[in-house]
Amino acid sequence: MEAVVRRVLLLALASRAVAAQVASSDDLLRAMRNPCSDDSDCYWLLDSRCSTGLCKCDEGLAPDYSSGSSASCVRLAVYAGERCSTDAKCRGLGDNARCLPDATGQGHCLCDANHHFLQGRCWRSVGLGGRCTGDVDCYLKRDAHRVACVNSTCSCIPAGWFFPSEDRLSCVDSASGVAVTVSLLLVGVAAALWR
Template sequence: MHTATKRGNKELGAACSSDPECGTLNSECPPSGYCKCKTGFFKSPTEDKCIPEIGGPCTNEDCVINGSSCDGSKCVCGMGTAASATKQECLNQTIAYNRRCSEISQCTLFGTRVDCKSNGGSSNCVCDASSRHIVEDNICWIVKGPGQECSDERDCSVPYKTNEFSDMYIDCVENKCTCIEGYHPSSDGKNCNLDAPDLGDTCTENSDCQVGNSICDTKTKMCACKTGYYADSEGACAIGVGGSCSVSEDCASVANSECMANKCQCPAGWTSNLAISECLPITNGLNEECAESQQCTPSLGEFGECRDELCQCQKKHHLVQGTCTPSKGLGDDCSKGYECFLPVSTEGLVCRNNKCSCDYGLVPAENNAYCTGSAARATVGFFTLTVAFLLVSLK
């Protein structure tokens, strides 16, 4: 014959060593050694009683949480409410999207891909990062980007603002999310970027630029030919000096070039123009015909330039032993005589005491353009006349 176990009289929170010592219905003595409510129950805040949680076992009279009832054998929250995270309270569900909530369980009307997210003050029900809000259905719908499988137009969308999505640039085509005409998948596969069909068009990344061998310039954010290519007259990127090649015919777009070491290069005695579209002959020195300055610098040095289609020294520079050198005028510091230079004539110009000066007996002419002896002669003549006048006066 079975005999019912007699329960003790210890209340919740009292020290215990076995379950029978705990007298409260639905309580037990856990390893901690203090009477507590069993799983699925919690302590009443007002009396020594174990109350069924939402989802806990029940009969009708057991479900005392406000808004709950016993549905068969479990306590459940009523219509328009949802269980709190502790399962000890029925909270009102949030009906309108982006409205206040305290727990995510209040947001379940919008589906499973939802958050109760803080906006700096209160928290609101919003779709999580993997979904977007479909206004017509008031539901958070999973987001699928370019290339992903789809069965409904609503499946496909791309981000267009912070935490917002749009289906304007993407469609579900043959069960694949596909960017509409004029757009293409971004490099990360999450967005549809606007095509940039021509060089100079605005872009955000390399894949935007549709011209072959073009890239998105990181500074200008415009499509440009990549290194080793130049924009030809038809708006294409042609192989230029420095571009890859396997045979010289590959370098046909660069006049006078040849393929060396798998690169289109200028042969000895030639140099690339700035556009890398042509090899130009290197000149032999001053006053040789030229088209660009780099033809002149090998012979004239870094201060040579192409001016008026002739190789010349840059302004305020002059030729010394075939090389263009910075010119030092009267009064400027110097260490060598050849550094001193005047535009009209260098005759009588010397470097004395580390300064460009007129030689003894000479003085600077007007505007310091050259050295002259006229002032010195005039001074001597005046002195001679003065002495002669004094001698006559004394007689």
């Protein structure tokens, strides 16, 4: 019977809202087996309160089920690089953040590969010419302030002042763009004359 219940509950985990609060089907079973009517019923989830019949962490905290037999509410990270011991703390930076160890083994909340930290969250990184849904998607390591989502495409801004570099990894000002264009024209003319 419990195997059937686990399978049904695993289907429920497909919901992002449920998945964000529960680390595994065992944790969901524990939460559902322990409904609450007051805060004292939430002894199994340290630093939680009973709200609408379920034990929940206060605002700014997330459940951490990593310790095995007990669970606790941990403070959510608010910036990339913050120290952590489990992924639960990094949920504050969004779905694209993890607790990763540095060379000494100390964990830090970091954005996943191909993501960047901006405005308190980890966003997917889209380069020049890529499809975007908002300015937060567009990211250039060298010129983060010179790129924006314009007509659903990451572009250099302001248009007419900045242009993509040849490698499309940065935006160059119009004077640099003109200098590069003139240099390429001169090389082309010189090559034609030498033939």
